[in-house]
Amino acid sequence: MSPFGKNGFEKGMNCRDLAPLLVFYVCDEVNEKERELMESHLASCKACSDQLAEEKGFHSALVSTPQSADELDRSGILLSQCRSELEEALDDLSAPPLEEHWRPLGWLRRWMALRPAWSGAMLVLVGILAGAQLVPWLQRNSNNSGQAMNVRAPQPLTPEQLRNMVVSGVSFSPSSGSDSPTVQVQISAEQPMVLTGNADDSRMRQILTQVVQNSERYDAGMRLDCLDALKAAVRDLQVRGALLNAARKDQNPAVRMKALEALREAAGEDDVREAILDALEHDSNPGVRVEAVNLLVGSLQSEAPSADAPATPEAPVVAPAPTAPGSEDFEQVVKVLQELQRRDPNRYVRLRSAAALRQIGPREVQ
């Protein structure tokens, strides 16, 4: 308890009561009642008066001592410095913080900066988790999508689009079973795209047919690739038209030969047979003519049993079913082959024609 906390001086103040109050008396921190009692006692007590004098002397010596502030900043330079520094600090506080606009994960960075050991451990853990989970997930994901991009636009291409497009690449991937091979076509157009599908896809047929029909825009290799792909869609009238056209008019004999080969499935059709006969009579390339002979023989041989056997359940999809060749057609085929056998400039063609006549000979007898 404080020695000067209570003013219990009802019976006056004695030396013992006064002593602790002298400190406050000299610095004017006693109340009126205390002052009155102290002065009353001091008037009659020399010992306490001497003590007061000593206290006053001590106090006076203390307060008269030069203060640090008087000496340390007499010139005011320090105050000036302090003001300048404060203004700079206030400028910093007032200015909008540049990095505060966008600080993603700022709290995490601060946390990590203050705890390097924990941060290192956390990064290692994150690395392990990423390696254990993310990499297998990526592998699974990449296995699921073999194609770089699979765009299947539902709308057919407009003639304008077909005219403006440029096919920059065609590639095949073998299909399982009897399905037609999968084709991937890279197209450079206003919107570059990669189409993946097979000849059953109408858009794909459109594009492939467009390539086959434009020998001046696409090289022979690409036309050959497209013919390969279109082979499965020979029943489509548009495709067949393109194939027939290519078989007759393409500048490249390999393409013409490939077109004939692509028409093999429909070799019994009248329009195809006409094209074959045209090739036999007019194509300048012996290889094309040989291919035409082969096709003709093949078609006649395949038709021969159909006359005796019941019709096959595999009816053509688009084109009408091949009709049994009439005697006029057959005679025309024989006539053309005989012409080839006699007059074709190429010996192999002549030999092949002779062999073909022999092959179809029994039919002639029938």
Place this chain on the structure above:
Amino acid sequence: MQLSRWALALADDNGCSGSTNAAPVSVTSLPNLDERTLVAEAQAGSRAAFEELVRRFDRDVLRLALNLMKRPEDARDVYQEAFLKVYRNLHRFRFECSFYTWLYRIVTNVCLDHLRRRQARPEDQAPELIAGRHEEGITDFFERQREHRPTLDPERSMMGQEIKARIARAMERLSPRERVVFEMKHYQGLKLRAIGDALGTTEETVKNSLFRATRKLRNELGGLR
């Protein structure tokens, strides 16, 4: 002893229960605005008003800091830290006491923190102690200025330095709070109640601190006259 304006203001202040009456803002010049208006303006975001407040009181703040810390660099830190605290927390000031009291409370708390930190570091000593022991090793600019003043009476100066060094050594024995109370009472001229308000404690506690501080100094300094 020259009392600071703070001392006079705090002596008349009724502590945190009182408040100043705001005069209507009719004067556009900031130096003519009263304290309450300036504080309100500063709270509304006026940097100029805040700087005017700083200029009104910063001389006394630095003086208190210098007297307590005894080192210009420490006093500078206290000045900066205290006013930045005021700036950041000004919106919390509710005029429940005078701005003087509130500011003084912040400054003394910052000083106390610095003194406590210094006390925890034995290598830190008051410059007066160093100066007293190594007179030739004075490196501080302000110290050099003082030493080279030609008008100072050499004998008196020497005695003054002797007493000052003794007082400084004795002051080092005090606790930070005792030191602050003693300083505020004897060198800032504050009333004990005002010191209590500034330190956020009671007058009775301040009284105890002052009594203990005086007794310790008496024991250390003996017959100082």
